[in-house]
Amino acid sequence: MDxxxxxxxxxxxxxxxxxxxxxxxxVVVVATIKxxxxxxxxxxxxxxYTPFTEDTKSVGQRLLxxxxxxxxxxxxxxxxxxxxxVLYKYRCYKFIHGWLILSSLMLLFWFSFMYLGEVFKTYxxxxxYPTVAVIIWNFGxxxxxxxxxxxxxxxxxxxxxxxxxxxxxVFIKYLPEWSAWVILGAISVYDLIAVLxxxxxxxxxxxxxxxxxxxxxxxxxxxxxxxxxxxxxxPARETHVHxxxxxQQTDGSAPEREGAEPQTxxxxxxxxxxxxxxDDLEEDRGVKLGLGDFIxxxxxxxxxxxxxGDWNTTLACFVAILIGLCLTLLLLAIFKKALPAxxxxxxxxxxxxxxxxxxxxxxxxxxxxxQFYI
Numbered sequence: 001m002d003x004x005x006x007x008x009x010x011x012x013x014x015x016x017x018x019x020x021x022x023x024x025x026x027v028v029v030v031a032t033i034k035x036x037x038x039x040x041x042x043x044x045x046x047x048x049y050t051p052f053t054e055d056t057k058s059v060g061q062r063l064l065x066x067x068x069x070x071x072x073x074x075x076x077x078x079x080x081x082x083x084x085x086v087l088y089k090y091r092c093y094k095f096i097h098g099w100l101i102l103s104s105l106m107l108l109f110w111f112s113f114m115y116l117g118e119v120f121k122t123y124x125x126x127x128x129y130p131t132v133a134v135i136i137w138n139f140g141x142x143x144x145x146x147x148x149x150x151x152x153x154x155x156x157x158x159x160x161x162x163x164x165x166x167x168x169x170v171f172i173k174y175l176p177e178w179s180a181w182v183i184l185g186a187i188s189v190y191d192l193i194a195v196l197x198x199x200x201x202x203x204x205x206x207x208x209x210x211x212x213x214x215x216x217x218x219x220x221x222x223x224x225x226x227x228x229x230x231x232x233x234x235p236a237r238e239t240h241v242h243x244x245x246x247x248q249q250t251d252g253s254a255p256e257r258e259g260a261e262p263q264t265x266x267x268x269x270x271x272x273x274x275x276x277x278x279d280d281l282e283e284d285r286g287v288k289l290g291l292g293d294f295i296x297x298x299x300x301x302x303x304x305x306x307x308x309g310d311w312n313t314t315l316a317c318f319v320a321i322l323i324g325l326c327l328t329l330l331l332l333a334i335f336k337k338a339l340p341a342x343x344x345x346x347x348x349x350x351x352x353x354x355x356x357x358x359x360x361x362x363x364x365x366x367x368x369x370x371q372f373y374i
Contacts, residue, residue, distance in 0.1 A: 015325075015326055015329055018289055018325060018329070019322060019325070021157060021160075021161050021222055021289075021294070022289075022293075022294060022297060022321070022322070022325065023318075023322070024161055025161045025164050025165050025168070025294045025297070025298050026297060026298050026301045026302075026318060026321070028161070028162075028165040028298075029165050029168050029169060029172070029298040029299075029301060029302040029305075030301055030302060030305045030314060030318075032115075032119075032165075032169060032302075033169075033172065033302050033305045033306050034305060035122060036118050036119060036122045037122065038118040038121075038122075038173070039118075039169050039172055039173045039302075039306070040172075040173075040306045045174060046174055046175070046176060047073075047171075047174045047175065049069075049072055049073045049076050050069035050072065050073060050174075050175060050176060050179050051069070051072070052065035052066075052068050052069050052179075053065065053176070054066060054176040054177065054178055054179065062178060063178065065176075065178075065179075066176065066178035066179040066181075066182045067182060069176065069179040069182075069183070070179060070182040070183045070186050073179075073183050073186075074183070074186050074187065074190055077187070077190065078190070078201075081194065081201045081202065082201050084096065084201075084205070085201045085202075085204055085205045085208075088205055088208060088209075089204075089208055096217065097148075097217070100148070100217060100219045100220070101144070101148060101219075104143070104144060104147055104148065104163070104219060105140070105144070107163040107166055107167065108139065108140035108143040108144060108159075108163065109136055109140040111163075111166040111167070111170065112136055112139055112140065112162075112166065113132070113136050115166060115169070116132065116135070116136070117132075142155070142159075143159040143162075143163075146159050147159055147160065147218065147219050148218075148219055153223075156218075156223075157222060157223075160222045160291060160294075161222070161294065163291070164222075164291050164294035164295050164298065165294075165298060167291075167295050168294070168295045168296075168298035168299045168302055169302070171295070171299045172299055172302040172303055172306060175299075177303075177307055180299065180303050181303070181350065184296060184299065184300055184303075184346055184349075184350065185346070185350060187296060187342065187346070188340075188342040188343040188346040188347060189343070191340040191341075191342040191343060192340050192342075192343050194340070195338055195339065195340040196338070196339075196340065203338060206338065220290060220291060221288045221289065221290050221291065222288065222289050222290070222291060222294065223288045289341060290341070292342075293341045293342060293345075296342060296346065297321050297345060297346075297349075300317055300321065300346060300349045300350070300353070301314060301317045301318055301321065301349070304316075304317040304349075304353050304357075310357070310361055312356055312360065312361055312364070313353060313356045313357045313361065316352040316353065316355075316356040316360075317349045317352055317353050317356075319352070320345070320348035320349045320351070320352035320353075321345045321346075321348065321349050322345075323345075323348055324344035324345030324346070324347070324348040324349070325341065325344075325345050327344050328340075328341050328344050328345065331344075
């Protein structure tokens with residue numbers, strides 16, 4: 001099979017490999033938004049990173065506050081990203097692992113408990129605390145093992161999708177409405193700069209990992225291929241180029257930005273290879289996508305479902321994100337270089353949201369009111 005046929009085959013396969021988990025994550029978020037009122041109710045609580053309130057009568061003041069919230073949020077993300085790069089550059093692996101483990105603990109135990117409690121309230125399900133504790137303990141413990149050690153690939157993928165959905169729901173709940181849209185636009189611009197600029201922090205992080213023949217931390221990325229990082233990696237054998245995005249999680253509230261890039265992944269030591277050449281190729285071409293992308297894709301669609309309230313707007317954003325993801329993979333295959341995964345999808349999503357909500361939907365409502373059918 002020549003190189004063009006391989007590119008076509010695996011390019012199409014990778015699109016499907018990414019569409020399925022991204023779609024699942026967005027479906028979980030939208031289904032929760034539509035059924036559990038807790039995540040759409042505004043009670044005045046906001047993230048510490050967005051201190052300015054939008055409960056003002058002046059449109060100008062509200063816009064200014066949303067911009068200030070965005071500047072603070074992006075500044076925190078930039079600082080934490082640079083902090084992670086510095087830690088990685090000086091090989092502070094234990095500190096990074098501890099940071100990620102604490103973030104995962106919070107997501108898998110605390111956020112899961114909140115989510116389960118609200119679902120039980122919504123559907124009026126009675127359950128005693130010992131039973132809930134057993135459920136949360138098993139869910140969280142298995143998740144920690146799968147994400148930070150090893151486990152069946154489908155289970156690891158399911159947990160990464162679940163924690164991305166939980167984080168997205170927290171953002172939807174606690175981000176002010178206008179600030180959320182401005183932050184989505186700003187984060188895509190930052191993603192572009194962080195990945196494509198020669199001194200961009202995410203580009204430096206990936207280049208450092210490639211120089212050392214080390215994989216980026218599995219807790220930060222969704223992978224369609226098996227990656228077990230138990231001990232030191234064996235640099236004797238490397239794999240090929242794939243899409244890869246990083247996300248750093250802050251002290252307990254907000255994940256940080258990421259970038260999609262080709263990455264060199266060494267084979268972990270102690271893993272015997274008894275597969276055929278075709279199996280090796282299938283595994284080596286596994287595609288990876290940062291959890292940050294899952295989160296912000298889901299935030300966009302979830303905000304559309306929460307604020308627009310109309311299925312046409314929600315579906316338009318969903319389709320826009322998938323089209324943008326497909327174009328990103330196409331550009332990656334063409335240029336064969338590091339590319340951010342957020343800008344195209346988020347741009348399409350924002351354009352589709354505002355055009356559908358303010359142009360298409362009123363037009364369709366008028367048609368329905370006058371009983372015109374197209």
